[in-house]
Amino acid sequence: MIAVAVDARPIDIGAEHAAIAGGGAGGVATFTGLVRADDGVVALELEHYPGGTEAALRALAEEAVARWSLTAARITHRVGRMLPGEAVVFVGTAARHRAAALEACAYLIDRLKTDAPFWKKETLAGGERWVDPRGSDDAAAARWEP
Amino acid sequence: MIAVAVDARPIDIGAEHAAIAGGGAGGVATFTGLVRADDGVVALELEHYPGGTEAALRALAEEAVARWSLTAARITHRVGRMLPGEAVVFVGTAARHRAAALEACAYLIDRLKTDAPFWKKETLAGGERWVDPRGSDDAAAARWEP
Amino acid sequence: MATEILYFAWVRERIGMASETIALPDGLTTVGDLVSWLAARGGGYAAAFEDRSRLRAAIDQRFVTLDAPLGRPREVALFPPVTGG
Amino acid sequence: MATEILYFAWVRERIGMASETIALPDGLTTVGDLVSWLAARGGGYAAAFEDRSRLRAAIDQRFVTLDAPLGRPREVALFPPVTGG
Numbered sequence: 001m002i003a004v005a006v007d008a009r010p011i012d013i014g015a016e017h018a019a020i021a022g023g024g025a026g027g028v029a030t031f032t033g034l035v036r037a038d039d040g041v042v043a044l045e046l047e048h049y050p051g052g053t054e055a056a057l058r059a060l061a062e063e064a065v066a067r068w069s070l071t072a073a074r075i076t077h078r079v080g081r082m083l084p085g086e087a088v089v090f091v092g093t094a095a096r097h098r099a100a101a102l103e104a105c106a107y108l109i110d111r112l113k114t115d116a117p118f119w120k121k122e123t124l125a126g127g128e129r130w131v132d133p134r135g136s137d138d139a140a141a142a143r144w145e146p
Numbered sequence: 147m148i149a150v151a152v153d154a155r156p157i158d159i160g161a162e163h164a165a166i167a168g169g170g171a172g173g174v175a176t177f178t179g180l181v182r183a184d185d186g187v188v189a190l191e192l193e194h195y196p197g198g199t200e201a202a203l204r205a206l207a208e209e210a211v212a213r214w215s216l217t218a219a220r221i222t223h224r225v226g227r228m229l230p231g232e233a234v235v236f237v238g239t240a241a242r243h244r245a246a247a248l249e250a251c252a253y254l255i256d257r258l259k260t261d262a263p264f265w266k267k268e269t270l271a272g273g274e275r276w277v278d279p280r281g282s283d284d285a286a287a288a289r290w291e292p
Numbered sequence: 293m294a295t296e297i298l299y300f301a302w303v304r305e306r307i308g309m310a311s312e313t314i315a316l317p318d319g320l321t322t323v324g325d326l327v328s329w330l331a332a333r334g335g336g337y338a339a340a341f342e343d344r345s346r347l348r349a350a351i352d353q354r355f356v357t358l359d360a361p362l363g364r365p366r367e368v369a370l371f372p373p374v375t376g377g
Numbered sequence: 378m379a380t381e382i383l384y385f386a387w388v389r390e391r392i393g394m395a396s397e398t399i400a401l402p403d404g405l406t407t408v409g410d411l412v413s414w415l416a417a418r419g420g421g422y423a424a425a426f427e428d429r430s431r432l433r434a435a436i437d438q439r440f441v442t443l444d445a446p447l448g449r450p451r452e453v454a455l456f457p458p459v460t461g462g
Contacts, residue, residue, distance in 0.1 A: 012160075013160055013164075014159055014161075017159045017160070017163075021178070021180055022231055025180055025182075029178075029251070030176045031174070031175050031176075032167070032173065032174045032176075033377050034172055036172045037170070047301055049350070049353075052350055055353050056355075077376060088377065089376065102177060102252045105175070106248045109248075112377045113376065113377040116376050117371065117374050118374055118375065118376025119375055119376070120376070121301070130301055130302045130375075131375045133373040133374065133375050192461070194461070195456070201438050202438075235461065235462050244377075259459075259461065261440070262462070263385065263454070263459050264461025265385055265386035265457060266461070267386070276387045277460045278458075278460070279458040283462075
């Protein structure tokens, strides 16, 4: 069961989790990215590419389900304005055994960072700035290449 | 922030997750083990070593917090009788960056499988049986040795 | 054939609009050629496209490099490196 | 000094009780010696301890191997390999 969503509403972690359990899964792994208040960030604005984003997320989820024989994969990404401590993204994977769920979860968040069309803009006391990509994200995504 | 618990009540994933977010975390990784209905299992009974279990879980959580500089680690293990689909164990880790949270989460569930005094007994249509440990669990725990 | 050009993040801000529909002229072979043609308009376009190393593209919602063949797309998106998650 | 001996899972079931308090006799050097002394009682004890490769132990809540020194513990636990998580 694959589900991807891009939504301006807050992410309900309990509901996300419940949606991927079941179906014979023995383990559910999740990763949730949170807005950090680093460097005086007071808000984060997430922009995305409607249509293109969903297609990219679905392609990643389908890859992970095939590669790790998952029973479920779910990616929910928030867009719009959010505050420090709020969840930006939820990735959840379910599989019969834990290693598959854990690896696939790490894979999805690493690849999402480099392959899905989202852009972050931080609001600070002094104004706004677009976030630059981190080189470590490219390295993290590259480690999954066969 | 370290919290470990052994509890006969169902695990509330949303509450567990909320308890480890915050504190400057940029990412939360979780693993939840579920009761599988394999081979006609109709119920699972979890026994533990009161006192010894909590000490073992706390020692594991403390190791993980030190090794990965976590902002939080939480292990909640259910005991008593439970049904297929229900959560047996929740492991949650939070860190400034995602790699630390993801690795520490995998570490904790691998080590918990071999180092924490819990025993599973399955109820099947024809009776009960104690679960034998899996050799793959020893291998998974061993890969974390320095 | 009309092509929808989409701009995101600071590319959108510098150009001052989120999308426009263009009849692509002949002679544009790659995505990079389209970028050069747009940049030649000057102003916000020149500012948005001044550093090609910080520019990414998608043709009909598929990520491509700037040297990819342009073809006859329905939709081209131009944007900075992504920073989601 | 009295020592609390705890049994878990099928060790507990075979012996037929979860714990007992014992005054350890002299001459028990290792945890394995304690196990042999208990097994010599026969019955459920012999059944519980017949396969040492499937037996694990903790002294005062610390996991130890069967060849670990017994010392003068407050609490010894004997149980099968763990299967939590």
